[in-house]
Amino acid sequence: MSCKLVRRHLGALVDGELDPATQIEFERHLEACSACQEHLTFERAFRKQTRNSLAGPQAPEHLWGRALHRLDEIDEAKAQHASLIEIRPMRWKQTGLIAAAAAALLIIGGVLRLPDGDGYTSAGMLQDVLDVHTKALPSDVEAEAPQEVVRYFQGKTPFPVKPAQFEEPSMKFMGARYIMVGSRPAAALYYNHGGHRVTLLVFQSPELMQNARRTHVGGHELYYHDVGGNVVTIRQHGGVNYAFFGDLDRPVLFRLAANARVAD
Amino acid sequence: MRPRPRKIATERRLFETEARPHLDTLYSTALRLTRSPVDAEDLVQDTLVRAYRFYDRFEAGTNFKAWLLRIQMNAFVNRYRRSIRERQVFDGPMAAPVGEGVMSRATMRGLTDPVGDAQRQIIAREINRAFEQLSEDARAMVLLADVEELSYKEIAEVMGCPIGTVMSRLHRARKQLQVSLQQHAVQLGIIEADEDSEEDPVSLEAFRSRKAVKS
Numbered sequence: 409m410s411c412k413l414v415r416r417h418l419g420a421l422v423d424g425e426l427d428p429a430t431q432i433e434f435e436r437h438l439e440a441c442s443a444c445q446e447h448l449t450f451e452r453a454f455r456k457q458t459r460n461s462l463a464g465p466q467a468p469e470h471l472w473g474r475a476l477h478r479l480d481e482i483d484e485a486k487a488q489h490a491s492l493i494e495i496r497p498m499r500w501k502q503t504g505l506i507a508a509a510a511a512a513l514l515i516i517g518g519v520l521r522l523p524d525g526d527g528y529t530s531a532g533m534l535q536d537v538l539d540v541h542t543k544a545l546p547s548d549v550e551a552e553a554p555q556e557v558v559r560y561f562q563g564k565t566p567f568p569v570k571p572a573q574f575e576e577p578s579m580k581f582m583g584a585r586y587i588m589v590g591s592r593p594a595a596a597l598y599y600n601h602g603g604h605r606v607t608l609l610v611f612q613s614p615e616l617m618q619n620a621r622r623t624h625v626g627g628h629e630l631y632y633h634d635v636g637g638n639v640v641t642i643r644q645h646g647g648v649n650y651a652f653f654g655d656l657d658r659p660v661l662f663r664l665a666a667n668a669r670v671a672d
Numbered sequence: 673m674r675p676r677p678r679k680i681a682t683e684r685r686l687f688e689t690e691a692r693p694h695l696d697t698l699y700s701t702a703l704r705l706t707r708s709p710v711d712a713e714d715l716v717q718d719t720l721v722r723a724y725r726f727y728d729r730f731e732a733g734t735n736f737k738a739w740l741l742r743i744q745m746n747a748f749v750n751r752y753r754r755s756i757r758e759r760q761v762f763d764g765p766m767a768a769p770v771g772e773g774v775m776s777r778a779t780m781r782g783l784t785d786p787v788g789d790a791q792r793q794i795i796a797r798e799i800n801r802a803f804e805q806l807s808e809d810a811r812a813m814v815l816l817a818d819v820e821e822l823s824y825k826e827i828a829e830v831m832g833c834p835i836g837t838v839m840s841r842l843h844r845a846r847k848q849l850q851v852s853l854q855q856h857a858v859q860l861g862i863i864e865a866d867e868d869s870e871e872d873p874v875s876l877e878a879f880r881s882r883k884a885v886k887s
Binding site: 417419420421425445447449450454455457458459460461462463464465466467468471472474475476479482483486487503548586588630645 | 681682687688692695696698699700701703704709713714716717720721723724725750751763777780781783795796797799803814815817818819823824839842845848850875879
């Protein structure tokens, strides 16, 4: 066995990751070779120094509390979800509207991790967007401070992000979150419209416009996709796409999207 | 009917008990990866939220710390996508081969037996500085193996690569750390320039196949 081979795998030897037979051969070599022994001693010592030098620092004291606060939000969402599931069958017969409302409550701008590459068509993307409507990710920034939102996305997204303004007083901004859509950084802005969750996804995606249909609502140019009974409505402004989705009726969603002030 | 608060509360308590001891690990790893205390806090918080969401998918009996670190690494890569490009460069043809003779024997001896606390502190500072110059991927490998002492199998899961790749990536990362340390030490005049020649790395696989042919 050569010194070269032994030295190349001294790290694995120290890590205890060589198979037993190889390890025995290595040890036999090391017994006879003082130069390799020296390398081994160094490897061990250096490992220890690396660990000591790079260990720590400790987490700041407030961090755990901050994390727990976010877990509280998840628990609340879970409890809400559970109650929704249990309530729905009882009221199903009383009013057909409840079903629509319940579905709308579950509409979420969730983890939008979509496939990359050439096969990344707008159809696939839209389906993925709608497919991930099952998970409610908590906001990174909260509703109280819209200017916090602007600051939060600075340096994260290559375009400025601020909560869109809506004329409808019933449209309430709930919070925002940074996510990736495919390989593109995006901002998910969460709104509530009379108990229905609406998500506004802000990102740069030429793919999104492929095969999109065009219409005009209230003097605004609007693009949209029909995906399995749902509609994704898109505004374009300054090279940025603003995709609105939620289980609202089509005319309501169109009107919201058309009247939204997405940028100054 | 009321929701099921008890089930949620039980799960929550379990999660907190299991996760709390690893908070410092998550934070220091996050800080070493992001290099920013603000980003590190965000990353840890994100990690805990994701871990809690997918807590039911954690396989009991496996290493919870490794599981958390895997989630954190994924969150990190998602948030800082450019790291993937960096990793490709690191793994690709641009990754320079690292030979065995990066350290002279004098250097090794100097580092193996530091004399006194002052020298130990200098070495610690230099290791930190050398570490900061590593690529993201190399930093992650060193952190997972040398600081957190995960097994190769666990590192493979955290990094999403085959176990066989862990050994070579880790080897390269450690050697890069040593090269950086050595170069700076030479610049500072702490040690003399190394005259040892670099040798081509030989793979264990090649050795094994040679053995197989012989027997």
